[in-house]
Amino acid sequence: MSLNKIFKENWLKILDFNAKIKEKKDFDKSQIKVRIPVTPLEIDLSLLYKLVSHIYPDFVNDKQNVLDIIISNDQKKIEKSYLHLTYKNGNHYQVKKIDYNNGFLKDQNLNNLGEIFNKCQNNLREKEGITISGLRIYTEKAIDKINSLTSNINSVDLKTYLINLCHTFYNLINKNMLYIYPEPSFMIFLKQLVKFLNFIDSSKIFISIYELFPKFNSGILFTQENLHFLVLIRKSTSNFDIKLLDLEGFDYDFNTINQKTLLKKLLKKFKIKSIYHFNFQQFLYYLDDLIESDIPFEQGRFSFLLQKLLYAYKSYEINWYSYPRPIIYNFFIKFFSRLVGYNVNLKKLSYWAIPELIINVQNSILGLLNKIIIIITDFQSIKIDKSKKQESLKETLSNAYLIKTFNGKLKNIQLLNKSDVISENQNNSLKNIRNETSSRFGYISSVISIDKSLIKLIIQNFLLNQHRFNPFSNLITLRKFRNPLYFNLYPNRKIYLNLKMRTLLPILIDKFEF
Amino acid sequence: MNNEVSVSITTGDNPKDAVIKGINNLGGISKFIEKDETVFIKINLTSITGFPSNVNFNTLIEIIKLCKTAGAKKVYIGSFPYENLSIKDVSDELGLKEFLEYYGGELVFLDNSDKLKISNEEKLKLQKDSFKEVEVQDFIIQYPKIILNIDKFICLNQVNVHPLFNIHLSLLNLFSCIPFKFRKIFAKENAEKDYIITDQYKKKLISRIFDIYDIKKPNLVINDLFHFMEGAGPFIYKDSKINPSKYIVCGNEAIATDYTTLKILGLNPEKNFLISHWIEKNIGILDLEKINLLGENLEEINLTFKQCKKRIEDIYVQKFNIKKGQICSGCFLQSYYLLNFLKTFLLKDLNYLPQCSYLFGANPLEPDSPNNIILYGDCAIKTTEKREFRTIEKEGRDIKTLFLKKAIMEKKNKRILEIPGCPPNIQDTLNRFLKYFKKNNLPTLNFYMKKLNKTKKTVEFDES
Structure with a gap:
């Protein structure tokens, strides 16, 4: 039982490159491309090295050497074992086969990984004179899963690959095929996430999210001292593509070049529609905050993360840049909207008050213990008369989720079957759905239905096309919230439905800059 | 049975x-x-x-x-x-x-x-x-x-x-x-x-x-x-x-x-x-x-739980200096709801407000400053009628000298918000807040009151 040839070849190339760095203490400028391990994404070796050095110590382990053990499916004997020699920054440079006798794992409990780790550590210190900082144990089934994921990695398209990856990851976590010691924070986060999502297969979630995104072609520039790379993301109707490019070889003087000029140049060079620029270290800090959080988020933690996100969003041209510039930051747009009574100055976004407001309103309206059902519909999937669409939830229902909250924090999310929500014999209005599901799942306080096309429009108009001046399109999107075909809520909570921008904006935008 | x-x-x-x-x-x-x-x-x-x-x-x-x-x-x-x-x-x-x-x-x-x-x-x-x-x-x-x-x-x-x-x-x-x-x-x-x-x-x-x-x-x-x-x-x-x-x-x-x-x-x-x-x-x-x-x-059975605060002074509301007098349960209850409402929903608005003194009960303590005094309830209003903070001294032209000379004159303090009632009604209190501190200083309260004042119309039938 070993990893497949395609994976191995790629892995050895990476080890070879990293080993040379140890000898030469410099990067090879030949820009050899490899795949990021276990993915079809191609990347320059030097960029991979730099990314690992930035990410690995914070998110996985900041000490040297890792031991991989492959065990039998009954978890009783060791099939194979490899010692990966790594630099302190996490880059692997050599692999050694280690032989353990069959009785090594005898009387060992995989729930007590610390003990196994200490045993391995002592053994390696005696035999090889090496200490390890981490232990990864895979069952044979796990290797099978990784092999089937990577067998056609050269030819598979990214969308199919990501669906397979989510599915494989879900199995590895859910069926106890992979053990890591010490458990890195990202692993704890992902495990909690899978549990929180009530073990919904993550590939289903990925497909749902994937379908909600409209077509786009954008780039994200991440920079930091000695690290400048561009991520190109393109989504077409059928596929999805990501490319990572090291900008070191493009001869831009990042210290002197004007942000706008740089972004404009990159936009033209890579023929993309929009480009965003973030500081990589700040991005990692946020990711670290997110991963260090317990799932489900405590209200205080949620408030903190949202505050940070809103603060970053409001700090346009301080913490992030984009080209073309978002139209909302245009002086004339701000001036004229203020003139007609709408203050939309996002530089004064009330980042400190909005999270608290959301939490308090949510707690008061929904209560401290409640269940709601969210139904995602897809009207475009059926071709029926518009007037009949409202009664056609049976055909249009795409996904339904039961969301439980307790003491103001999300307890879990459950994916419902169509039969849990839709009844064959009666009118499937939201009112009936609420009554029927209450007898099955306990009192449901609200049922919300939202159509995919509306979510797509929101993402398109308010997220991806921020630089375009299309007030009518935005207004049409907002007005769709009043059309029960696209958005419906039962009971009809007036507090949501009668929101007026003129009274809402002063809450969202500060009077002063704090 | x-x-x-x-x-x-x-x-x-x-x-x-x-x-x-x-x-x-x-x-x-x-x-x-x-x-x-x-x-x-x-x-x-x-x-x-x-x-x-x-x-x-x-x-x-x-x-x-x-x-x-x-x-x-x-x-x-x-x-x-x-x-x-x-x-x-x-x-x-x-x-x-x-x-x-x-x-x-x-x-x-x-x-x-x-x-x-x-x-x-x-x-x-x-x-x-x-x-x-x-x-x-x-x-x-x-x-x-x-x-x-x-x-x-x-x-x-x-x-x-x-x-x-x-x-x-x-x-x-x-x-x-x-x-x-x-x-x-x-x-x-x-x-x-x-x-x-x-x-x-x-x-x-x-x-x-x-x-x-x-x-x-x-x-x-x-x-x-x-x-x-x-x-x-x-x-x-x-x-x-x-x-x-x-x-x-x-x-x-x-x-x-x-x-x-x-x-x-x-x-x-x-x-x-x-x-x-x-x-x-x-x-x-x-x-x-x-x-x-x-x-x-x-x-x-051994249940433990956290009870409500027993003293109004223990409820911390930003910018509100609470000055208590002798109170009955009516003012206690309404003040409890009011202060907790402000603290919960008006986080942003409280940042815009100036420092206020919230006086309630009979013979309440002296306010910290003569500005923005909230007199909550009939007892607080009646028992402070002759207090010093009711008037302020201001320099101006003295009428006695036919406006030729300047003098220190006593004027009625207009920076006082009186909320009558025994005990006062919360909705009425919030509307008075809005009037006194102005809508643009209380954007969140303004938003809520637009909703709350609408519901009142449907209740009027019952009141008739």
Whole structure:
């Protein structure tokens, strides 16, 4: 039982490159491309090295050497074992086969990984004179899963690959095929996430999210001292593509070049529609905050993360840049909207008050213990008369989720079957759905239905096309919230439905800059 | 049915199991409801907010089902909500009417708020037909005839913490059988001098609670503390949380059920204002220590929970310096709700406000500055009429010298916000805040008041 040839070849190339760095203490400028391990994404070796050095110590382990053990499916004997020699920054440079006798794992409990780790550590210190900082144990089934994921990695398209990856990851976590010691924070986060999502297969979630995104072609520039790379993301109707490019070889003087000029140049060079620029270290800090959080988020933690996100969003041209510039930051747009009574100055976004407001309103309206059902519909999937669409939830229902909250924090999310929500014999209005599901799942306080096309429009108009001046399109999107075909809520909570921008904006935008 | 007072304490995996067990311990639902009888379930229906300020609907559904299986002809459900809200408002926001119908119950619009488009004559006739006038403490109140004429009366009470009575007991639940305006306690124009010292407000309130309880006593009382609210409660969710105690207390007598509930919560029932009042007035009628306790062993239950703050000064509201005088329970209760509302919902607005002095009660402490003084309640207004802060000294041209010379002159301090009432009404208070501090300084309050002031219009029918 070993990893497949395609994976191995790629892995050895990476080890070879990293080993040379140890000898030469410099990067090879030949820009050899490899795949990021276990993915079809191609990347320059030097960029991979730099990314690992930035990410690995914070998110996985900041000490040297890792031991991989492959065990039998009954978890009783060791099939194979490899010692990966790594630099302190996490880059692997050599692999050694280690032989353990069959009785090594005898009387060992995989729930007590610390003990196994200490045993391995002592053994390696005696035999090889090496200490390890981490232990990864895979069952044979796990290797099978990784092999089937990577067998056609050269030819598979990214969308199919990501669906397979989510599915494989879900199995590895859910069926106890992979053990890591010490458990890195990202692993704890992902495990909690899978549990929180009530073990919904993550590939289903990925497909749902994937379908909600409209077509786009954008780039994200991440920079930091000695690290400048561009991520190109393109989504077409059928596929999805990501490319990572090291900008070191493009001869831009990042210290002197004007942000706008740089972004404009990159936009033209890579023929993309929009480009965003973030500081990589700040991005990692946020990711670290997110991963260090317990799932489900405590209200205080949620408030903190949202505050940070809103603060970053409001700090346009301080913490992030984009080209073309978002139209909302245009002086004339701000001036004229203020003139007609709408203050939309996002530089004064009330980042400190909005999270608290959301939490308090949510707690008061929904209560401290409640269940709601969210139904995602897809009207475009059926071709029926518009007037009949409202009664056609049976055909249009795409996904339904039961969301439980307790003491103001999300307890879990459950994916419902169509039969849990839709009844064959009666009118499937939201009112009936609420009554029927209450007898099955306990009192449901609200049922919300939202159509995919509306979510797509929101993402398109308010997220991806921020630089375009299309007030009518935005207004049409907002007005769709009043059309029960696209958005419906039962009971009809007036507090949501009668929101007026003129009274809402002063809450969202500060009077002063704090 | 024998006359023994029985109370059952039960627990379970969910409220449904616990309440079924509780009623079975008392002899089963058929012991309380006979075939073709009409039933009224009095629930908590206080506001348009979510659980637990209203009843736990999972428990309610189970009780409706039990009544139906016992052969009840009709199961009515109802209550009067909090001030300025009609039953229709609450029902529309929570989708209650249709929900209860689905489970075989009927939500009763006790305030007739479902019949808005009728003439004035019809309104008066409806009012006469729906309510019976009952004299209570030299005061005529209107009691819904539907409850008076019902065959069996069930009280389903959601237990929460309460700032004045520690715990929201079934007695308080039964008090909302009458409209809010009859629950209000007003001081007479020439109130006795010792009105505050002897806390006449609380005495009158307790006495009225028992008067209402005596009009129609429930046949079955259920105190649902399966999930009960602890902390700031009952309308403030910011500093509150749900305590999943998993207990439900059922009994055939309200006082005994409340008494047992307090014991479960580790409180001394004899120190509770309501129970102690009852003991004082009814010595010898019911020996509370001889209640027939069924189900779980009371001695083995050890619940701890966080109670409401007992002192208004302990509620921290940014920019508000609280200056207390002698207060009665009326001002305490309203101030408690008001300050917690400000603290919860107006986080942003409080940042825009200047430093304020909040004076309440008779003879309150001196404000920190003569600017932005809030005088809350009649007592604070009347007892500070001659205080120094009522006037400010300002330099100006003196009229006595025909404006030729400058002098220090005394002027009325206009930076005072007076909120009259004994105790003041919260909605009125918030509207006065908006007027005094201006809308652009209180964007969040402005947003809420636009919603709240709309609901008031639908209540006016009831008030007429």
